[in-house]
Amino acid sequence: MTQLTYKDSGVDIDAGNESVRLIKNFVRSTYREEVLGDIGGFGGLFALKDYDEPILVSGTDGVGTKLKIAFMLNKHDTIGQDAVAMCVNDILVQGAEPLFFLDYLAVGKLNPAQVAEIVRGVANACKESGCALIGGETAEMSGFYAEGEYDIAGFAVGVVEKKSLITPARVKVGDILIGLPSSGLHSNGFSLVRKIVFERMGFKGDEKISELDKTIGEELLTPTKLYPKICLPIIKKFGDKIHGLIHVTGGGFYDNIPRALPENFGATIDADTWSVPKIFKLLQSWGNVPRREMFRTFNCGIGMILIVDEEALPDIDAHLNENFEEFYKIGRVVEGSGVEILGGDFSD
Amino acid sequence: MTQLTYKDSGVDIDAGNESVRLIKNFVRSTYREEVLGDIGGFGGLFALKDYDEPILVSGTDGVGTKLKIAFMLNKHDTIGQDAVAMCVNDILVQGAEPLFFLDYLAVGKLNPAQVAEIVRGVANACKESGCALIGGETAEMSGFYAEGEYDIAGFAVGVVEKKSLITPARVKVGDILIGLPSSGLHSNGFSLVRKIVFERMGFKGDEKISELDKTIGEELLTPTKLYPKICLPIIKKFGDKIHGLIHVTGGGFYDNIPRALPENFGATIDADTWSVPKIFKLLQSWGNVPRREMFRTFNCGIGMILIVDEEALPDIDAHLNENFEEFYKIGRVVEGSGVEILGGDFSD
Numbered sequence: 001m002t003q004l005t006y007k008d009s010g011v012d013i014d015a016g017n018e019s020v021r022l023i024k025n026f027v028r029s030t031y032r033e034e035v036l037g038d039i040g041g042f043g044g045l046f047a048l049k050d051y052d053e054p055i056l057v058s059g060t061d062g063v064g065t066k067l068k069i070a071f072m073l074n075k076h077d078t079i080g081q082d083a084v085a086m087c088v089n090d091i092l093v094q095g096a097e098p099l100f101f102l103d104y105l106a107v108g109k110l111n112p113a114q115v116a117e118i119v120r121g122v123a124n125a126c127k128e129s130g131c132a133l134i135g136g137e138t139a140e141m142s143g144f145y146a147e148g149e150y151d152i153a154g155f156a157v158g159v160v161e162k163k164s165l166i167t168p169a170r171v172k173v174g175d176i177l178i179g180l181p182s183s184g185l186h187s188n189g190f191s192l193v194r195k196i197v198f199e200r201m202g203f204k205g206d207e208k209i210s211e212l213d214k215t216i217g218e219e220l221l222t223p224t225k226l227y228p229k230i231c232l233p234i235i236k237k238f239g240d241k242i243h244g245l246i247h248v249t250g251g252g253f254y255d256n257i258p259r260a261l262p263e264n265f266g267a268t269i270d271a272d273t274w275s276v277p278k279i280f281k282l283l284q285s286w287g288n289v290p291r292r293e294m295f296r297t298f299n300c301g302i303g304m305i306l307i308v309d310e311e312a313l314p315d316i317d318a319h320l321n322e323n324f325e326e327f328y329k330i331g332r333v334v335e336g337s338g339v340e341i342l343g344g345d346f347s348d
Numbered sequence: 349m350t351q352l353t354y355k356d357s358g359v360d361i362d363a364g365n366e367s368v369r370l371i372k373n374f375v376r377s378t379y380r381e382e383v384l385g386d387i388g389g390f391g392g393l394f395a396l397k398d399y400d401e402p403i404l405v406s407g408t409d410g411v412g413t414k415l416k417i418a419f420m421l422n423k424h425d426t427i428g429q430d431a432v433a434m435c436v437n438d439i440l441v442q443g444a445e446p447l448f449f450l451d452y453l454a455v456g457k458l459n460p461a462q463v464a465e466i467v468r469g470v471a472n473a474c475k476e477s478g479c480a481l482i483g484g485e486t487a488e489m490s491g492f493y494a495e496g497e498y499d500i501a502g503f504a505v506g507v508v509e510k511k512s513l514i515t516p517a518r519v520k521v522g523d524i525l526i527g528l529p530s531s532g533l534h535s536n537g538f539s540l541v542r543k544i545v546f547e548r549m550g551f552k553g554d555e556k557i558s559e560l561d562k563t564i565g566e567e568l569l570t571p572t573k574l575y576p577k578i579c580l581p582i583i584k585k586f587g588d589k590i591h592g593l594i595h596v597t598g599g600g601f602y603d604n605i606p607r608a609l610p611e612n613f614g615a616t617i618d619a620d621t622w623s624v625p626k627i628f629k630l631l632q633s634w635g636n637v638p639r640r641e642m643f644r645t646f647n648c649g650i651g652m653i654l655i656v657d658e659e660a661l662p663d664i665d666a667h668l669n670e671n672f673e674e675f676y677k678i679g680r681v682v683e684g685s686g687v688e689i690l691g692g693d694f695s696d
Contacts, residue, residue, distance in 0.1 A: 005637065065492055068491070144416070165384075
């Protein structure tokens with residue numbers, strides 16, 4: 001009877017070792033001084049510095065079906081940034097500095113070069129966010145994902161002093177909402193995007209879209225913006241004048257803004273205060289997507305919102321200008337509940 | 349033109365909310381006093397207690413293609429324990445107490461009852477391990493996973509005082525290896541298992557195997573053992589007499605034992621000191637799996653190994669006996685490198 005080995009079943013430990021060899025240097029390049037040990041330990045080790053009352057803030061997220069765009073274009077060096085961004089942008093909103101990150105990557109067939117491309121993207125985004133990539137799992141799951149396909153999930157841990165933790169309790173009626181631009185669709189709503197773009201419109205991934213001046217694939221695969229470098233200095237400089245941050249992630253404006261507000265507080269947004277990027281207008285028009293659904297599914301050009309004390313507005317305004325950050329005063333906190341969005345006409 | 353909504357694209361936000369409603373109480377039941385906030389925040393919040401030099405130890409893992417067995421049996425309440433165990437057993441080996449856990453669950457179609465079954469398993473295993481389930485992501489990825497199928501990944505963070513961190517530096521030649529029984533296959537080697545059991549042998553999941561006195565599906569789906577409750581008291585009680593722990597995870601004896609040893613140290617194992625459970629003998633015989641491959645792929649009945657100071661052996665022995673823990677003195681640390689395994693005859 002023929003002998004069966006693990007490799008015969010489609011799991012290639014040697015390919016796994018080759019992947020580790022290829023990613024080692026990317027991974028090490030993200031290390032902060034607090035990282036102990038090296039790749040290959042059972043757990044990732046991180047020596048927490050001295051805090052009075054450290055609150056650990058953690059988040060996990062994936063990239064969703066944006067992955068299908070990466071498969072379609074056979075381009076795998078940006079999806080890692082998406083995984084990192086979706087997690088670090090979440091923990092940032094509570095005032096936490098990202099400390100470390102771990103990734104879970106499940107592949108149909110382990111292709112070391114592809115894994116290295118993906119993890120290089122993860123590592124670069126970790127560096128850009130100031131956090132160390134201290135662990136990860138690459139699982140070869142034969143018969144589970146198609147060859148060349150994969151899923152990725154990220155896990156981020158950050159820290160904030162208890163007294164600096166940003167909670168809804170800080171928010172006051174009259175606070176100003178400052179919107180920071182997104183880089184595009186980020187990593188939400190891609191099931192709808194794919195239905196509109198590929199099913200209804202029948203586009204190919206490499207089809208040039210004249211209104212966008214690029215291919216539809218390039219537009220859709222634009223990596224999610226990393227906000228730590230912009231927002232951490234603001235949180236540090238303005239302290240308790242920053243009453244909240246809102247990551248405009250899955251659920252869009254309608255679901256995410258209330259997460260940062262106390263009960264019985266709402267917000268009004270004037271969507272004419274920024275220029276909704278073309279891709280959102282195209283999606284709305286191609287899919288005849290109801291206006292409310294647009295703001296419930298997509299960031300519509302605003303990826304992160306700061307809730308700030310009105311008194312501090314001139315100084316925050318000056319700081320953002322000095323640092324050449326684009327921003328818009330998009331709305332206010334009001335009494336009552338819910339989010340009201342005016343303007344942002346999508347039939348332009 | 350017909351309007352398209354997010355729901356039309358196969359993502360059902362209402363089903364998502366229903367899932368959250370169903371799992372809320374399981375999740376809350378895991379909370380430790382350090383958990384701040386509640387479900388629905390952007391990040392999970394955990395107030396770290398006072399440590400002198402806290403080392404955070406983190407790990408991520410999935411369940412691999414053991415998931416296919418859960419799909420086959422349509423039984424989803426055990427796979428959560430696998431995800432938790434694979435992570436907490438990893439961080440335990442460095443002496444860390446698991447503090448909190450997050451899960452990533454990607455489904456083809458969101459079935460709230462199924463999600464609740466899975467997360468109930470996660471929550472129960474978190475409680476059993478003493479860690480709080482403080483975050484998670486349930487992603488509906490239509491067109492990615494088949495209906496009823498899913499992938500799960502876990503992420504655990506623990507803490508240990510720097511002076512209590514278990515590293516290979518503690519290990520001495522002559523140290524004794526104590527093996528703690530596994531509950532079965534745990535969550536490794538399932539691609540090979542499935543090839544042997546379902547392809548070569550042609551078994552159905554509900555086929556009764558007389559040697560096992562249960563169905564093959566029941567045997568294969570047995571959840572991975574959680575070791576924190578057994579090992580943390582030993583680590584605490586015996587301190588630096590515990591020179592190492594080894595989670596016998598992917599890579600089996602040959603790859604995992606060296607991870608806990610200094611360079612130029614090896615180990616000899618006498619596999620006749622314990623009784624290799626029947627499932628491993630059956631797999632070896634059904635698949636004609638080379639003996640070395642068995643110990644490289646499977647735990648062969650030993651899921652966790654303690655490396656202990658020989659002088660402390662009588663006391664550790666007494667402690668394990670007092671607590672009715674099964675254990676075996678399976679080997680020793682030796683000079684030289686590599687792992688030598690004697691006995692464990694697989695042709696019985």
